[in-house]
Amino acid sequence: MNSLEQIDLREAFKMYSISNTPLFLMKRLKTDSATLGISRNLSGDKILAALQELVASEPRDAVDYVRPYVYLVALSQLPDIKYLQSAGDLKGNEKWDWFRYIQRVLIATYSPSVSEFIDTQKVLGFSTVQSSASEFSNIQLAEATPWK
Amino acid sequence: MALVLGMTAELKLETRCQNQIQNEINRAAPLPGEEILVDDLIRKHKNAIHRTRSSRKYNCHGLVFASRRTWIWDPAEVSKILRDDEYIKIPPSDVLAGDIALYFHEGDAQHAGIVVEVFEKPFTTKILGKWGFMQEVVHLAHDVPPEYGINIEYYRIKS
Numbered sequence: 125m126n127s128l129e130q131i132d133l134r135e136a137f138k139m140y141s142i143s144n145t146p147l148f149l150m151k152r153l154k155t156d157s158a159t160l161g162i163s164r165n166l167s168g169d170k171i172l173a174a175l176q177e178l179v180a181s182e183p184r185d186a187v188d189y190v191r192p193y194v195y196l197v198a199l200s201q202l203p204d205i206k207y208l209q210s211a212g213d214l215k216g217n218e219k220w221d222w223f224r225y226i227q228r229v230l231i232a233t234y235s236p237s238v239s240e241f242i243d244t245q246k247v248l249g250f251s252t253v254q255s256s257a258s259e260f261s262n263i264q265l266a267e268a269t270p271w272k
Numbered sequence: 273m274a275l276v277l278g279m280t281a282e283l284k285l286e287t288r289c290q291n292q293i294q295n296e297i298n299r300a301a302p303l304p305g306e307e308i309l310v311d312d313l314i315r316k317h318k319n320a321i322h323r324t325r326s327s328r329k330y331n332c333h334g335l336v337f338a339s340r341r342t343w344i345w346d347p348a349e350v351s352k353i354l355r356d357d358e359y360i361k362i363p364p365s366d367v368l369a370g371d372i373a374l375y376f377h378e379g380d381a382q383h384a385g386i387v388v389e390v391f392e393k394p395f396t397t398k399i400l401g402k403w404g405f406m407q408e409v410v411h412l413a414h415d416v417p418p419e420y421g422i423n424i425e426y427y428r429i430k431s
Contacts, residue, residue, distance in 0.1 A: 137305070138309060141326075141404050141405060142313075142404035142417050142419065142420075143404045144332045144333060144345070144382060144383055144384075144402075144403075145331075145345050145346065145347055145380070145382055146346075147346075147347060147380055147382070148377070148382045148383075151378070152419055185304060185305065186303045186304050186305030186306065187305075221280070221296065221298070221345075222345070225346075
């Protein structure tokens with residue numbers, strides 16, 4: 125995943141389209157695979173820069189209307205809150221109705237977290253695992269919070 | 273005399289206790305791509321009646337609590353309305369047409385609708401609601417986008 129532009133946000137846009145409240149959208153984006161992919165694969169600087177560029181310009185297509193919210197939620201999944209806090213200062217964010225509200229809620233509920241994949245095959249030293257079982261060989265320790 | 277209206281505005285909208293209900297009407301035109309999603313929902317919910325196309329002027333809470341005039345976007349405002357307008361929670365056995373259905377998630381009302389029909393065996397209801405900025409729909413209580421969940425509570429306003 126090299127470019128934010130290439131990430132498929134159609135599911136996120138579907139969530140946006142049926143959202144009656146920003147809280148609903150925010151909660152759904154927290155578990156959206158595209159959002160999680162962005163926060164896991166891209167740096168805070170890169171996401172924030174993309175967000176800055178986005179809010180400073182006009183939406184080019186329908187998906188651009190949900191893109192800022194996706195980036196915001198992705199920033200909230202980083203281990204450092206400073207990126208999420210900086211998003212509130214971006215010029216033009218007022219064009220997105222729910223931007224400031226979602227940012228404030230994300231800051232208020234922020235919990236520093238890290239995600240880690242452990243390859244149990246390697247850890248346990250298994251060498252003759254059947255291929256049919258390989259899909260179960262990765263245990264995801266999602267949202268592990270070492271500070272708690 | 274022509275009246276020039278801004279794209280977004282907050283209407284004067286109060287509870288029975290005269291507390292302002294935070295709201296926003298958005299007069300923006302539909303987004304490109306919205307119509308495809310409307311049709312997609314029609315395909316996925318074949319047994320429902322899809323009354324309208326998309327609209328940003330009001331949401332489900334605006335339909336239920338503000339006569340389709342505006343968008344009530346904060347679940348806290350819904351709680352305020354329930355309190356100030358003296359809504360009473362109704363057990364399923366007592367639900368009547370005209371009561372309202374609220375879909376809760378983690379304590380927040382994320383979706384709302386007006387009961388238009390009640391079925392007894394098995395119990396279910398038919399509800400008039402609106403799905404985000406998509407269409408107005410008359411649907412069975414559980415025939416909604418799965419993201420709304422099925423934690424439904426019924427309320428009746430005190431007359």
